[in-house]
Amino acid sequence: MPDRIAVLGTGLIGGSIALGLKERTDAVVVGYDRSDEDLALAATLGAVDEATTDLAEAVCDVDIIIIALPVGAIKETINRLTSLPLKAACIVTDVGSTKSEIVAHAQKLKQQDVIFIGGHPMAGSHRSGMKAAHSLLFENAYYVLTPDPDTSLLAVQKLSRLLHLATKAELVIMDPVHHDRVVGAISHLPHIIAAGLVNMVGDYNEQNEWFHRLAAGGFRSLTRIGASHPVMWRDILLSNREELINLLDDWVLQINNMRDAIHEGDGDRIEAFFARSRRLRAQLPDRKKGLLAPVYECWLDIPDVPGEIARVTAILSEQSVNISNIEVLNNREELPGVLKLTYKKEHDFKRAVACLKEAGYAVYADRT
Structure with missing residues (x-):
C-alpha cells in the first residue's frame, strides 16, 4: 500500500518536493496550506492528490509529514502537531535552514510515538511560491538530514530513499550543531555581510548620490542576496543566533586584520590575503547546486x-x-x-x- 504523505506548505520548497513525489513515487500526497489559491494551483499542477486548509485533516492517518514552512512557522506547527492524533511511528521532517533549535523543539513529538528527523534541502531559487516550483529544483544538490543518535535506522533509511527518489538530491547525514555552523558560515553570514554593505552605502548615498549612481555591476552582483526577505531572515538568524555570534566574532577578526594591514601599509599582508582567497575560491565545487541560486x-x-x-x-x-x-x-x-x-x-x-x-x-x- 503506498505511503500517504502530508506536505505542509505548498510554496517553492514544498511544492517542488510534492511534484517530485508525484512524478517518481507512488505516494498519495496531501497538500496543506492556509491559502486556497496556492492549494488550487498545487492541485492543478498535479502536485497533490488531496488539498485542505485544515491541519488535522491533512495529517490524519499519514505515514510521513513534511513541514515545508519558513523557519519561524516550523516550531509553531510542531506545537500544533503535538495536540493532534498522529499515526504511530509516523515520520515527521522539515525543510528549515537551521536545525539545532528545531530538532530540540521537536523532542516533544516522541511522547506520541512519532519520529522526527530534521531536514534541509540545500538549493533554492530567486523566485517563490507554487508557481515557481519544479520537480528538479533539488537535483544534484545536497539534502541534509539531522536525526538524533537514537533515531531508528530503518526510519532514516526510509526517509532518505523517499527523498532521494523525489528530489534526485544527494542525501547527507549530519549533526544539527555542525549543520548550523556550516550553513551559518556559507549562507547566513554572507546575507548579513551583503545587507550590511547595502545599508552602509545607502547611508553614504544620503549625503552624496554618486554612491548609488556608480554602484554598477560588481557591487550589485556582490550584494544581490542583500535583497532577501526581511521577515524570513529575521527568523533564520534568531534561530541560529549562537553559531552566528561566534561567526560574526571571527568575521570581525578578519576585517580588523585587514584594517591593520592597510593602516600599516603592509602590502605583503594585503597581497597574501587576496592570494589565499583566490586560491581557496578556485577549490570550491562548481557543478553542485547550493543554497544560493546560480545566476x-x-x-x-x-x-x-x-x-x-x-x-x-x-x-x-x-x-x-x-x-x-x-x-x-x-x-x-x-x-x-x-x-x-x-x-x-x-x-x-x-x-x-x-x-x-x-x-x-x-x-x-x-x-x-
Whole structure:
C-alpha cells in the first residue's frame, strides 16, 4: 500500500518536493496550506492528490509529514502537531535552514510515538511560491538530514530513499550543531555581510548620490542576496543566533586584520590575503547546486546604432533561447561588454553564448 504523505506548505520548497513525489513515487500526497489559491494551483499542477486548509485533516492517518514552512512557522506547527492524533511511528521532517533549535523543539513529538528527523534541502531559487516550483529544483544538490543518535535506522533509511527518489538530491547525514555552523558560515553570514554593505552605502548615498549612481555591476552582483526577505531572515538568524555570534566574532577578526594591514601599509599582508582567497575560491565545487541560486550572465559589445539590440534578441529568439533580463550598462565597473543578458537556466545560457559568438559578437560569459 503506498505511503500517504502530508506536505505542509505548498510554496517553492514544498511544492517542488510534492511534484517530485508525484512524478517518481507512488505516494498519495496531501497538500496543506492556509491559502486556497496556492492549494488550487498545487492541485492543478498535479502536485497533490488531496488539498485542505485544515491541519488535522491533512495529517490524519499519514505515514510521513513534511513541514515545508519558513523557519519561524516550523516550531509553531510542531506545537500544533503535538495536540493532534498522529499515526504511530509516523515520520515527521522539515525543510528549515537551521536545525539545532528545531530538532530540540521537536523532542516533544516522541511522547506520541512519532519520529522526527530534521531536514534541509540545500538549493533554492530567486523566485517563490507554487508557481515557481519544479520537480528538479533539488537535483544534484545536497539534502541534509539531522536525526538524533537514537533515531531508528530503518526510519532514516526510509526517509532518505523517499527523498532521494523525489528530489534526485544527494542525501547527507549530519549533526544539527555542525549543520548550523556550516550553513551559518556559507549562507547566513554572507546575507548579513551583503545587507550590511547595502545599508552602509545607502547611508553614504544620503549625503552624496554618486554612491548609488556608480554602484554598477560588481557591487550589485556582490550584494544581490542583500535583497532577501526581511521577515524570513529575521527568523533564520534568531534561530541560529549562537553559531552566528561566534561567526560574526571571527568575521570581525578578519576585517580588523585587514584594517591593520592597510593602516600599516603592509602590502605583503594585503597581497597574501587576496592570494589565499583566490586560491581557496578556485577549490570550491562548481557543478553542485547550493543554497544560493546560480545566476547565468553574459556580456557583449555591440555598436551604438539603431536596431542592434533587436538584432541580438532576434538571434536568440530564432534559437528559442529564453532571456530572463536584458540591461544596457552605462557604467560597467570591472565588467566587460555594454549589453548584459541574464538567463534562468544553464542550457539557455550556453546556447546563447554559442549562437552569439557564431554571429560575430565578442561575448564575455560568467556563471555566479
